[in-house]
Amino acid sequence: DTEVTQTPKHLVMGMTNKKSLKCEQHMGHRAMYWYKQKAKKPPELMFVYSYEKLSINESVPSRFSPECPNSSLLNLHLHALQPEDSALYLCASSQDGSWGNQPQHFGDGTRLSIL
Amino acid sequence: GDSVTQMEGPVTLSEEAFLTINCTYTATGYPSLFWYVQYPGEGLQLLLKATKADDKGSNKGFEATYRKETTSFHLEKGSVQVSDSAVYFCALSDGGAQKLVFGQGTRLTINP
Numbered sequence: 001d002t003e004v005t006q007t008p009k010h011l012v013m014g015m016t017n018k019k020s021l022k023c024e025q026h027m028g029h030r031a032m033y034w035y036k037q038k039a040k041k042p043p044e045l046m047f048v049y050s051y052e053k054l055s056i057n058e059s060v061p062s063r064f065s066p067e068c069p070n071s072s073l074l075n076l077h078l079h080a081l082q083p084e085d086s087a088l089y090l091c092a093s094s095q096d097g098s099w100g101n102q103p104q105h106f107g108d109g110t111r112l113s114i115l
Numbered sequence: 116g117d118s119v120t121q122m123e124g125p126v127t128l129s130e131e132a133f134l135t136i137n138c139t140y141t142a143t144g145y146p147s148l149f150w151y152v153q154y155p156g157e158g159l160q161l162l163l164k165a166t167k168a169d170d171k172g173s174n175k176g177f178e179a180t181y182r183k184e185t186t187s188f189h190l191e192k193g194s195v196q197v198s199d200s201a202v203y204f205c206a207l208s209d210g211g212a213q214k215l216v217f218g219q220g221t222r223l224t225i226n227p
Contacts, residue, residue: 004158006158031213033213040220040222041219041220042204042217042218042219042220043159043215043217045214045215048213048214050213055213056213056214090158090159092159094213098213101147101164101166101208102208103149103161103164104161104215105161106151106158106159106160107158108156108157108158109157109158
């Protein structure tokens with residue numbers, strides 16, 4: 001059982017829709033991450049939050065908007081997405097993100113399809 | 116920059132065969148090394164890790180040793196099972212960085 005919970009598991013949306021992906025962890029971790037994973041590829045980092053502050057944005061288009069309301073929750077707001085944004089979106093968390101020896105714990109992802 | 120190179124897949128083995136998946140890395144500092152496994156339809160699960168040279172990570176019969184002299188972190192298992200069929204990712208995290216650098220992944224299929 002994963003300790004990082006993502007909802008929804010599947011999402012189909014049109015290019016004009018607005019939707020949000022949610023991620024929750026109760027391990028007391030203070031760093032949280034969003035990744036995008038295309039088929040047969042490794043995950044690509046999108047955003048990192050450390051102590052509820054955005055610390056890394058990997059030049060992600062503004063149609064993706066992250067939000068960290070508190071230390072347990074991470075959202076990804078989606079608006080005006082393109083078909084090429086269809087992918088598996090993974091959330092992860094780690095203890096505090098300040099040291100590389102802390103493993104990241106992943107959720108099962110949201111599979112997003114853009115029509 | 117930092118990078119991870121994994122052996123190309125897919126890899127197909129029979130049940131009870133010996134498994135090796137090669138992983139080499141380049142890094143400017145002293146990275147921590149990880150193996151993650153992704154089963155169909157799921158996210159990534161941490162399989163094992165090693166944080167310094169000569170450390171051996173192990174879990175569920177899988178092992179990998181951090182070899183600084185050869186910059187390698189090969190994954191091994193003595194006797195694979197059908198349930199080990201998955202995609203395996205080698206990854207590194209360098210010092211204080213918050214970024215995981217992944218290899219391309221190796222798809223493993225075990226036939227009964």
